Amino acid sequence: MDQAARETDSKQVAGLLAEFDGPQALKAAASGVREAGYTRFEAYSPFPVHGIDAAMGRRRTLLPWLVLGGGIAGGLGALLLQWWTNAVDYPYLISGKPWFSLPANIPVVFEAIILLSALAAFGGGLALSGLPELFHPLLSCARFRRATTDGFFLGIDASDPQFDESRTAALLRSLGAGETELYDRPRTEQKVPRPLVMAVVVAACLALLPPLWIARVRATRSASPRLHLVSDMDFQPKYLPQQSSPLFGDGRAMRPPVEGTMAVDQRGDDPHLLRGEVEGQPATTFPVAVTSDRMKRGRSRYDIYCATCHGLAGDGDGITSQLAFEREEPKWVRPLSVHSQVVRDQPVGQLFQTISDGIRTMPGYSSQISVEDRWAVVLYVLALQRGRHATLEDVPTELRRHLDTALQGDARTPDTER
Amino acid sequence: MREHRIPNVDDDRLTLSGTRPAVCAVLAIAGIGMLVAGLVLGWNRGDELKGFLASYLVSFCFFLSISLGALFFVALQHLVHAGWSVTVRRLAEILAANTFCMAILFLPILGPMMAGNSSLYAWSNPAAVDADELLQWKQPYLNVPFFAGRAVVYFLIWGLMARFFLANSTRQDDSGDPGLTRRMEKFSAVALILFSLTVTFAAFDWLMSLEPDWFSTIFGLYYFAGAVVAFFATLILFALALQQVGLVTQTITTEHYHELGKLLLGFIIFWGYMAFSQYMLIWYANIPEESVWYLARQTGPWTFVSLGLLLGHLLFPFFGLLPREVKRRKLLLGAWAVWMLVVHWIDLYWLVMPTFAPEHLPFGLIDVCCILGVGSLFLAGLLWSARSRALVPVKDPRLDESLAFENF
Structure with missing residues (x-):
């Protein structure tokens, strides 16, 4: 039954x-x-x-x-x-x-x-x-x-x-x-075979191990060198400085320069020209000839490298600066105006050093602008300063009549502004 | 359960027997009258016909696009050995045959250029070329004789291809020879290659060269995408109109409308894809010589036309045509077809007009005259081709497959 x-x-x-x-x-x-x-x-x-x-x-x-x-x-x-x-x-x-x-x-x-x-x-x-x-x-x-x-x-x-x-x-x-x-x-009852279930469970548990191990390594510190999964880039067949080499008779891997080798800049060490220094102090004179052509060259370099931040007239209102203020960038510092008293008081050597090495958030430009061009920029900055603070006497006589009409509409004269 | 009844082509009235040449003549004369009225209005504006010619170009390109879309459709159906589309293919063949009509309608654009009027294309003005170095470099391509020669080649290729398909298909109505179908299928691949090249360069010549400094390599595809949309909308309306007067009521079924609706929706999305691809690349690269074209269309009242196209040419019809039921109801599908033709015309207007009127929307009586004028002549050509011809390829080997066609 x-x-x-x-x-x-x-x-x-x-x-x-x-x-x-x-x-x-x-x-x-x-x-x-x-x-x-x-x-x-x-x-x-x-x-x-x-x-x-x-x-x-x-x-x-x-x-x-x-x-x-x-x-x-x-x-x-x-x-x-x-x-x-x-x-x-x-x-x-x-x-x-x-x-x-x-x-x-x-x-x-x-x-x-x-x-x-x-x-x-x-x-x-x-x-x-x-x-x-x-x-x-x-x-x-x-x-x-x-x-x-x-x-x-x-x-x-x-x-x-x-x-x-x-x-x-x-x-x-x-x-x-x-x-x-x-x-x-x-x-x-059609059931999944028991060994298969066990195998799947074991595989699932094992699959958890690599992520756990990765998580542990990421969270802890270790003194031992890291695992080199791809060793090609880590261990290259090359000589490092100060290593020895059997290739050369003296056993040095680093080779001394060939006899008579000169540095790329062959002018030697002229602190006035290269660093704007005279006897450890910022130079007050130009180590290069002051000419109209050099000033024009300085203008073209200035417009390329400096104007984006400092502005075409040097007021510190370049487009980068304007954009940064528009976007309220928290870390932006307004670039100094080249017409401010503190810049005007600086000797030319110091201006040269600022351009070469940078100051505060401004980067150095020695790698982008050649030595001569940096001096040319200094010259152009001086020209900008002088132009802003010029008096009527600075204008050649034959050009003064052009100014009269321009100044009539503007009560301020360069003198009163100063 | 809904039983699918297979219609019988013998029950149907299939020819526009009532059309007499007089109807075509009246339509043609009315069209010419409208165009003359537009010409007089344009003349009185005293802008060397600039307003009239630009408006005429829009209407010309609009109706041409319908015929080109039809030519593409016919060749494509043969290429893929399509069965479902046989009952609507003759209507497309008739629409495509209108490229002959459009060739004559191109003369008002070419004529003034040959006569020295350069108000439409700046590059045809020697003074403008002298002042612009870019135009001097483009002179070997953009010059009036070569322009005219290319136009002749385009129309010859389109006209002969359209003629080939219509003539062979009509011959089959008598003989029922399946060899004709095979012949058209063989030619269709070549036809599509010729078609894509000629349409691309025609769009470059007639629309893109309006601003000769600007260029976009996808422009031909953009015009093509709009053309196919306009064609499917027209085909739907053409079939609906014929059924209104008691023709092809049995042979073109809800299933065919459904399929045409699907293709219309598909090419609306394709148009959006092309439009966005063109916009995206130019917007991202932000090169002044390229972005200037969109700048004109993103300032002033043209902003709203641009946004209107995004909504009216893509988003609204996308959601509107998505449901199955919409594509199966003749009234709704017909309404969307009318809508798509209107926005396609606005699309072409938006391509042409900002060049001539960047500040304001110049829509006026001249535009109405040009649409009605070119439209009447187009319709006259259409009725002339359709007259004394069966509106369905009655002995096509795949006709039975098409009649039994069903969407699932």
Whole structure:
């Protein structure tokens, strides 16, 4: 008795499978089954049968909405990410564009929309189809294998409220079914083999080790040298300074300069010219000839290297400075005006040293501007200062009449300004 | 369950038998009248016809784009051996055949240039060339004789290709010879290569050279994208209009409209992609000689036209045409088709006009005259080509496939 009960329990009918001749018959049968009030049934065919959804009375799938949601989430997420990284977390000026500039963000937004809608379509399609499904009772029917080659089947699930073994079979036959077959729930519960489960668990635990190890290394200090994953760049076959080499008779890897070698700047050590110094003090005179041409040269260098910060007229209002104030850069210091008293009092040697070595936030320009050109810039700065504080006597007589008209409109004369 | 009924082509009225040459003549005369009215209005403005010619160019390029889109469609259908589109292909062939008509309509642009009027293209003015070194370098390409020669080549290629497709397809109506289809399919690949080259350079010549210092290599594609959008909108309206008067009511089904709606939506997105690609690169590089073109379109009232195009040519129709039901309802689809034609015209207006009127929107009576004038002549050409011809390729080997076509 017990034995028999267990027998019926384990051999439950899972559903009824019926075979049809072709797609048209399958469609008609699906339509008939739906009209008979069944809801839990599925059609199986080797290729998609157009119109089968309507015949089965399936509602339109939810998938388009999932894809739309994925697309919107992707687009907004990408926009938010770019806004936060570019405009909030790490503002970085790129070719004068605004921090948050939409056109530059569109391609990433576009790609993110595509990525997330594709993922939503893929994942949503699987989830809505109930996949992955490791086992289905139908797979135990030998006949059902033909669903992937030339068989057209309709399977009605036994859990359908209308289901009754004989009545359902009769209905299907009346709808033109060739063969009907009851299929059972599997006798033994289909389970994943235990060793496989254990292997997966062990692999998952092992997979945690590398990230944990990386996290530990990142968080702690160590005196031992780091791990050289790619050693090519770390250990190069080359000689370092002060090493020995068997290639040369004296055993030195570093070679002394060839006899008679001279430095690139062959003028030797002239502190006045090269460092603007005379007896350890800033020079008050020019080590180069003061000519009109040199001043013009200085002007061209000044306009290139200095004017962006100090302004074309030397007032400390160059475009970089203006932009920095517009953007309220916290660390920006307004460049000094070359017309300020403190600069005007400086000897030319000190101006030269400032240009060469930089001062405070201003970088040195000795690598960009040659020695002669640096002196030329000093000369031009003096010319700017003199021009700003000039008196009428400084203007050549034949040019004064041009000034009269210009000065009439302006009550200030250079003298009163001083 | 909805049963798909396969329509029968024999039940249908398929020819515009009522069209007499007189109708075409009346339309043509009305069109010429409108153009003359526009010309008089333009003459009275005393700007050496600048306003009239610019407005005429917009309308010319607008109607030309419809024919070019149709030519592209016909060649593409043959290239991919498409079955679904057979019932609407003849209408596209007729639209494409109108490139002949457009060739005549190009004369008002070419004529004044040959006569020495250089108000439309600055590079055709010797004084302007002397003053601009860039124009001197571009002189080997941008000069009136070569310009005219190229135009002749473009129209010859388009006209002959359109003629080839229409003539062979019409011949098949009698013979039903599938060899004709094979012949058109073979030629279609060559046709598309010729098409893409000629359309690119035509757009460079007629629209991009309005500002000869400026250049954008994607410009030809931009015009092409708009042309295909305009063509699908026109084809939808053409079919709807024919069905209104009781023609092809059975053969062109909801399924075909649905498909045309999908393609319209697809090319609207393609247009947006092209427009953005052009804008993005120029905006990012920020080189004065390139960005000056967008600067003119981002200042003053043109700002609103630019934004209007973004919304009206891309975002609104994108969401408007996205739902399946919209593409299957003739009234809604027709409304969107009208909308797309209007914004396509605005798009071309926006390409041409800021060159001549950077400060204000010059829309006026001249524009209306030019649209109606060129439009009437275009319609006259269309009816002339359509007359005494079946509006469906009745013996196309793929006609049955097209009639049974269904969207799932």
